[in-house]
Amino acid sequence: MKARRQKIPALQRAREEARSGNLWRAKEILSGHIASVGYSPEIYAAYGRILAEMHDSKEAGKFLFLSGLATQEEESLTGLFIDSVRGRPWQQVLSCFPRTALKDALTDYPERVRVELKALGYPDEIGKQSLGQPPTWRSRLGQAFAALVGLCFLALLIVGLVHGFYVVGRWLFVD
Numbered sequence: 001m002k003a004r005r006q007k008i009p010a011l012q013r014a015r016e017e018a019r020s021g022n023l024w025r026a027k028e029i030l031s032g033h034i035a036s037v038g039y040s041p042e043i044y045a046a047y048g049r050i051l052a053e054m055h056d057s058k059e060a061g062k063f064l065f066l067s068g069l070a071t072q073e074e075e076s077l078t079g080l081f082i083d084s085v086r087g088r089p090w091q092q093v094l095s096c097f098p099r100t101a102l103k104d105a106l107t108d109y110p111e112r113v114r115v116e117l118k119a120l121g122y123p124d125e126i127g128k129q130s131l132g133q134p135p136t137w138r139s140r141l142g143q144a145f146a147a148l149v150g151l152c153f154l155a156l157l158i159v160g161l162v163h164g165f166y167v168v169g170r171w172l173f174v175d
Contacts, residue, residue, distance in 0.1 A: 010037075011046055018050055026050050038100040041110055045069040052077055058084060066101050068110030082116060090121040 010033035017026040030047040048063030061081030064070040070078045085093045105125045
């Protein structure tokens, strides 16, 4: 009979890996946990701190900002992220966030996050369907192709009309 292994929570495993100097492994553990479990301020803060140790300041600032749990020393990192998105439309700011961090209402975020998002222009309530995704090169390529097909159709229509008027004109006036 096999002995049951006790499952260690992701946050604890990541902390152990970080203490052992395996920052990449700690990052992998937490990023996988974020993608599968969703929004958790504690996990976001831990992930931001791992990224800060790896000297990925802007990305660390983003996760520390989203956690709302940044310490006084970490405020410079959150400021770096906020400065990089300030002045952009709120939809573009939210497109920088992981999908699991997108909330329907401003009240779903911690107080510190709520205040800053409001300052960045985030509305009180939105639906996730209104967020959309930033256009990808494939969607832009599709739009360009559709425009090209439309222009070709328009050109053929004009050529057909001109030719039709020419034929009718010859039939009426020349013969």
